Amino acid sequence: xxxxxxxxxxxxxxxxxxxxxxxxxxxxxxxxxxxxxxxxxxxxxxxxxxxxxxxxxxxxxxxxxxxxxxxxxxxxxxxxxxxxxxxxxxxxxxxxxxxxxxxxxxxxxxxxxxxxxxxxxxxxxxxxxxxxxxxxxxxxxxxxxxxxxxxxxxxxxxxxxxxxxxxxxxxxxxxxxxxxxxxxxxxxxxxxxxxxxxxxxxxxxxxxxxxxxxxxxxxxxxxxxxxxxxxxxxxxxxxxxxxxxxxxxxxxxxxxxxxxxxxxxxxxxxxxxxxxxxxxxxxxxxxxxxxxxxxxxxxxxxxxxxxxxxxxxxxxxxxxxxxxxxxxxxxxxxxxxxxxxxxxxxxxxxxxxxxxxxxxxxxxxxxxxxxxxxxxxxxxxxxxxxxxxxxxxxxxxxxxxxxxxxxxxxxxxxxxxxxxxxxxxxxxxxxx
Numbered sequence: 436x437x438x439x440x441x442x443x444x445x446x447x448x449x450x451x452x453x454x455x456x457x458x459x460x461x462x463x464x465x466x467x468x469x470x471x472x473x474x475x476x477x478x479x480x481x482x483x484x485x486x487x488x489x490x491x492x493x494x495x496x497x498x499x500x501x502x503x504x505x506x507x508x509x510x511x512x513x514x515x516x517x518x519x520x521x522x523x524x525x526x527x528x529x530x531x532x533x534x535x536x537x538x539x540x541x542x543x544x545x546x547x548x549x550x551x552x553x554x555x556x557x558x559x560x561x562x563x564x565x566x567x568x569x570x571x572x573x574x575x576x577x578x579x580x581x582x583x584x585x586x587x588x589x590x591x592x593x594x595x596x597x598x599x600x601x602x603x604x605x606x607x608x609x610x611x612x613x614x615x616x617x618x619x620x621x622x623x624x625x626x627x628x629x630x631x632x633x634x635x636x637x638x639x640x641x642x643x644x645x646x647x648x649x650x651x652x653x654x655x656x657x658x659x660x661x662x663x664x665x666x667x668x669x670x671x672x673x674x675x676x677x678x679x680x681x682x683x684x685x686x687x688x689x690x691x692x693x694x695x696x697x698x699x700x701x702x703x704x705x706x707x708x709x710x711x712x713x714x715x716x717x718x719x720x721x722x723x724x725x726x727x728x729x730x731x732x733x734x735x736x737x738x739x740x741x742x743x744x745x746x747x748x749x750x751x752x753x754x755x756x757x758x759x760x761x762x763x764x765x766x767x768x769x770x771x772x773x774x775x776x777x778x779x780x781x782x783x784x785x786x787x788x789x790x791x792x793x794x795x796x797x798x799x800x801x802x803x804x805x806x807x808x809x810x811x812x813x814x815x816x817x818x819x820x821x822x823x824x825x826x827x828x829x830x831x832x833x834x835x836x837x838x839x840x841x842x843x844x845x846x847x848x849x850x851x852x853x854x855x856x857x858x859x860x861x862x863x864x865x866x867x
Contacts, residue, residue, distance in 0.1 A: 438558045438616045438617060438618075439554075439555070439559050439567055439570075441612050441615055441616050442554070442558070442612055442613065442616045443567075443570055443574065444612055445608055445609035445610075445611065445612025445613060446551070446571075446574050446609055446612075447573075447574045447577055447578065448605045448608045448609060449509075449605045449606050449608065449609035450574050450577070450578040450605075451577075451578040451581055451582055451585075451605055452601055452602035452603070452604065452605030452606065453516070453602060453605075454578040454582035454583075454586075455582045455585055455586040455589075455598050455601060455602060456516060456519070456598055456599055456602045457477075458582055458583050458586045458694075458697065459586045459590050459595060459598050460477060460519070460533060460595075461474055461477065461679055462590070462690055462693075463523075463528075464477065464530055464533065465679075465680060465683055465688070466688070467530065468530065470801075470805060471676075471677060471680040471681075471684075471800070471801045471804040471805050471809075471834065472801030472802060472804070472805045473530055473801075474676075474679065474680050474801070475676045475677075475797045475798065475801030476530075476534055476798075476801065477533060477534065477537050478537075478676060478793075478794075478797045479794055479797045479798045479801075480534040480535070480537045480538045480541070481537040481538065481540060481541040481544070482541060482790050482793055482794040482797065483538060483541065483794055484538045484539075484541045484542045484545075485541050485542065485544075485545040485786075485787070485790045486787060486790055486791055486794065488542050488545050488546075489545055489549070489783045489787035489790060490645070490647065490780075490784065490787060492545050492546045492549050492550075492779075492783055493549065493646075493647055493779045493780040493781070493782065493783025493784065493786075494779070494780060494783075495546065495779070496546075496549055496550050496553055496778075496779030496780075496782075496783070497776065497777070497778075497779035497780055498779075500618075501550050501553065501554060501557075501618055502613065502616075502618045504546055504547075504550045505547060505550050505551065506610070506613060507543075507546075508543040508544070508546040508550070509543075509547055509606065509609065509610065509613075510610075511539075511543040512540050512543040512544055512547065513602075513603055513606045515536050515539045515540045515543070516536075516540065516599050516603070516606075517599050517600070517602075518536060519532075519533065519595060519599055520594075520595045520596035520597070520598065520599030520600060521596065523595035523596055524594065524595070524596040528595070545786070545790075548786070549779065549782055549783055549786055550779075551571075552766070552778075552782055552786075553775070553778045553779055553782060554618060555567050555568060555571070555766075555770065556770055556775045556778070557618060557619055557775060558616070558618060558619070568762070568763040568766045568767060568770075570708065570712055573704065573705050573708035573709070573712075573759070577701065577704075577705050578701065580698050580701035580702050580705065581698075581701075582697075582701075583693070583694035583695075583697040583698045583701075584694055585601075586598060586694075587691065587694040589601070645784075646777075646780045646781075646784075647780040647781040647782070647783050647784025647785070648784045650777065650780070650781050650784075651781065651784055651785070654772070655857050656772075656857060656858070656860065656861030656862075657768075657769070657772060657861065659855060659857040659858040659861060660721070660724070660765065660768065660858065660861055661785060661788055663724075663725075663848060663852050663855065663858055664724070664761075664765060664789075665788055665789065665792045666848050667728050667731075667761075667845055667848045667849070668789060668792050668793060668796070669792050669795065669796045670796075670841040670842075670844040670845045670848070671731060671735070671796075671845060672792070672793050672796035672797055672800070673796050673799065673800040673803075673837060673838070673841045674735045674738065674739075674754075674838045674841050674842065676796065676797045676800040676801065677800050677801075677804055677834045677837060677838055678696075678738060678747075678751070678834075678838065679693060679697070680804075680831075680834065681831045681834035681835060681838065682696055682747060682831075683831075684830045684831030684834065685742070685829070685830065685831035685832075685835075686744075692744045692747075695744060695748060696744060696747045696748050696751055697751075699748040699749075699751055699752050700748075700751035700752065700754065701755070702752065703751065703752035703753065703754065703755035703756040704755035704756070704758055704759065706756060707755060707756040707757060707758060707759040707760060708759040708763075711759045711760055711763055712759075716760065716763060716764055716767070717764070720764040720767050720768050720862060721764070721768070721852075721858060721859060721861055721862060722764075723760050723761070723763075723764030724760075724761050724764045724765055724852075725849045725852040725853055726757075726760070726849065727757040727758070727760040727761035727764070727849075728757075728761065728845055728846070728848055728849030728852065729845075729846050729849035729850060730753065730756070730757035730760075731753075731754050731757045731758065731761070731845060732842045732843070732844075732845035732846035732849065733753065733842070733846065734750050734751070734752075734753030734754035734755075734756070734757070734842075735750065735754055735838055735839075735841065735842035735845065736750075736839060736842035736843065736846075737749065737750035737753065738750035738751060738754065738838055738842070739826065739836065739837075739838035739839035739842060740825065740826070740835075740839065742827055768861060768862060769781075769782070769785070771862075800837070803837055804833055804834045804837060807833070808834065808836055808837045809830070809831075809832075809833035809834065810833070811833060812826070812828065812832040812833040812836060813828070813829070813830075813832075813833070822836050825839070826839065
């Protein structure tokens with residue numbers, strides 16, 4: 436576990452810087468547009484290019500040194516990030532420029548995320564896979580505790596250039612940790628990472644790129660887990676996309692309230708990750724996934740119904756508390772069922788499905804909020820009058836209603852998953 440802890444520590448520090456940048460950009464875009472769609476487009480353009488690059492990334496991961504890929508992708512992302520600060524310092528930064536830069540970072544971030552996800556089986560013993568995955572989930576949530584508070588205090592004094600400079604400093608620490616870690620080559624039934632050129636020439640490019648989908652399709656249990664997680668993810672991403680603009684809208688743009696809620700949300704994820712890594716999760720991993728769906732849905736239901744910073748903070752704590760349970764259980768299943776030398780391509784196919792779902796949800800959330808639910812809730816329509824008794828009225832009530840609808844759908848997915856036989860039997864139907 437020593438190598439993993441070194442790498443994990445570097446990623447934690449780097450993620451704090453990245454989260455500070457993203458939190459600052461969210462506020463910057465909202466202050467200039469007052470539009471949920473404009474905020475949602477940051478994530479949408481970050482995810483959009485990953486749809487095209489994911490499968491190619493999977494082939495690269497199974498063919499090229501994974502340590503080298505991490506160094507290249509992280510460095511390229513850092514260069515893109517600092518460009519945001521420079522444009523802001525020159526006072527020429529526009530939202531469309533943020534979207535372009537987000538798209539570039541998305542390409543390199545795709546390679547980085549997929550590569551990182553395949554390192555756990557290489558540097559962590561099998562008995563610690565679940566704990567390592569939980570620690571990985573802790574990175575994002577740990578950053579979520581510190582980043583909003585730091586960004587809220589430093590942004591007025593340092594501006595975007597100062598925030599991105601801090602991001603660069605944390606990136607340097609992550610690079611140092613990466614250089615200190617030895618990542619062994621992949622050896623399996625197919626070969627090693629540096630395969631002979633003869634083997635490369637015998638393979639069709641299309642077959643290589645689509646291998647992950649073929650593998651998943653030939654394993655109905657894995658296919659079932661993708662379907663149920665994708666359905667949950669669509670509704671979960673709607674709420675994730677809207678909760679920050681909803682809070683800003685309902686508090687008159689109070690960034691301190693938003694920072695508090697985001698920080699508590701991160702705290703919930705850290706507590707969940709620590710508890711799950713100590714506990715180890717359910718013996719049947721699929722139960723952890725489905726129970727986590729229901730728990731997250733309950734938290735988001737409270738978020739939509741709430742009207743104060745205290746309720747929103749408690750709701751977000753409950754939502755993120757369940758996230759490590761879901762995704763650590765999910766990845767534990769995949770680590771045990773997919774051989775390391777195939778994980779790049781298979782995980783890339785899974786990742787691509789997730790990106791398509793997330794992008795669709797992010798874009799849908801902004802459009803539905805701005806063009807349907809917000810106008811509806813501020814009209815005199817009978818549905819608005821009835822729903823207003825639950826969500827309240829005024830700016831942000833439409834987003835609250837949409838979050839409530841998504842939360843109910845998520846709980847139904849979790850409960851309904853227990854009736855899906857192929858899903859319940861996934862851990863028995865596929866040999867480790």
